[in-house]
Amino acid sequence: MFTRRSLLLIFATVCLLFAHTRPPYQYASSAAGAQNKPDNTFRTIHVFVALCDNKHQGIVPVPASLGNGQEPDANLYWGARYGVRTYFLQSKEWKLVAKLRPDNVVLERLVFKHIHKNYYLIADAYDGRHIRECIEKFLSSAHGMLKDTVTIGHQSLGVCGSASLLAYIGHDGLMDFTLDKSFIQRDTSRRDLIVLACYSKHYFGNFLNNARVQPLVWTTGLMSPEAYTLHDAISGYIAGESPQQIRARAARAYAAYQRCSVRAATNLLVSGW
Numbered sequence: 001m002f003t004r005r006s007l008l009l010i011f012a013t014v015c016l017l018f019a020h021t022r023p024p025y026q027y028a029s030s031a032a033g034a035q036n037k038p039d040n041t042f043r044t045i046h047v048f049v050a051l052c053d054n055k056h057q058g059i060v061p062v063p064a065s066l067g068n069g070q071e072p073d074a075n076l077y078w079g080a081r082y083g084v085r086t087y088f089l090q091s092k093e094w095k096l097v098a099k100l101r102p103d104n105v106v107l108e109r110l111v112f113k114h115i116h117k118n119y120y121l122i123a124d125a126y127d128g129r130h131i132r133e134c135i136e137k138f139l140s141s142a143h144g145m146l147k148d149t150v151t152i153g154h155q156s157l158g159v160c161g162s163a164s165l166l167a168y169i170g171h172d173g174l175m176d177f178t179l180d181k182s183f184i185q186r187d188t189s190r191r192d193l194i195v196l197a198c199y200s201k202h203y204f205g206n207f208l209n210n211a212r213v214q215p216l217v218w219t220t221g222l223m224s225p226e227a228y229t230l231h232d233a234i235s236g237y238i239a240g241e242s243p244q245q246i247r248a249r250a251a252r253a254y255a256a257y258q259r260c261s262v263r264a265a266t267n268l269l270v271s272g273w
Helices: 004-016 084-090 128-142 200-208 227-238 243-258 262-268
Strands: 043-050 094-100 106-114 119-126 147-152 155-160 165-169 191-196 213-219
Touching (some): 043 128, 043 227, 128 155, 200 213, 213 243, 243 262
Parallel strands (some): 043 119
């Protein structure tokens, strides 16, 4: 017999299967640098993506091509039709400037520059089996415990806690495991957050209560964490909109792609505490 949670997860998975894979995008690699002082001329957005993984995550399985957490090209949250890589490559607001491979945990890092504003977006595709590490680094960054830079050409860009906006996309691993690590605010910086995962306000909020963060968009229930919601929320952020305006943008995008009412999407995607 299915439990209520099992039925809800099955429903969420059916929603996710509207995503379709597409051929890998080919582009040149760039060299990376780190540990430099960030160039404050530009603001950065750092997106942590835990690749969908049938084998290593507590999800209702999706088709094998979408749920291979070690293969970014077809992954539901990266190379699929509405994955972060595919969606931002097709965006008219962003231009790809670099593709990197930081280590064996982050299988691909893409660096985009906004075509009009002084913003860079750095998106990391974490091997799905390392979802715990992805979430820990996201939370450590939110508390200012982890800071780093990536060098693109002559620009040193802040990532992790050196970014102004941090985002997490993927399965809510905190529904499956507990974290033993303590997260303590290490500086006076205030960071903005977007957390697109099921029930993220509840599960991530438990670890962020003492952090100097402003949640712009997170969730109260099951959701499909695809890139259109992130993309439109970031558009509002760069335009200098209020958290409620950013939330409204995200809700409209989610409603359009998920074919639900804007009211339902607004109840799901919330801002603040």
